[in-house]
Amino acid sequence: ILNVEQSPQSLHVQEGDSTNFTCSFPSSNFYALHWYRWETAKSPEALFVMTLNGDEKKKGRISATLNTKEGYSYLYIKGSQPEDSATYLCAFHPLTGGGNKLTFGTGTQLKVEL
């Protein structure tokens, strides 16, 4: 069983604050790490797919980094806005075995308050 953990489980920040949260995953047999944003009553939306150690990707105010040697990824949100309120999921994609299937973490629930 693959262990993909996210922390914190939930987070409340004020509008304008910057925040970050963590996804930890197995450091062996790594192929890719996915980040999704899931707003209530909507479809999970793909944010990033990260494959190389040291990768850093950015989409607007959201960015992510990847450390495959130690098995973690950080997601950063700069200047949080209420529309950033969502659950952020990471998913581990193994190199071999697992049938190319993604193993998801339990998510970090972010609430941005005015």
Added chain:
Amino acid sequence: SAVISQKPSRDICQRGTSLTIQCQVDSQVTMMFWYRQQPGQSLTLIATANQGSEATYESGFVIDKFPISRPNLTFSTLTVSNMSPEDSSIYLCSVPISPRTANSTDTQYFGPGTRLTVL
């Protein structure tokens, strides 16, 4: 991009009954996935629905409990049979982003989910 719809969006069901969830995609796809997220748990793959062949179930999930149909390349159903309160979850279907490229690496499009409560 793919647009995926699911029906129903939510339902409240009685113990012992069954519910069939529909997933419709606006383009033809070979593989469709069914996931569930129980309260406080991670998104977990139930099965892969392949057109023209039996669905492939993950460990802990069986066809008698979660029968799946895949009559064509744009549609699939998942039935939750003989429900108990433990089946209360959000059920989602998804499809791989196609065509697969090095950048997509199996990223998926998801439907909006079906929120099921079993009393």
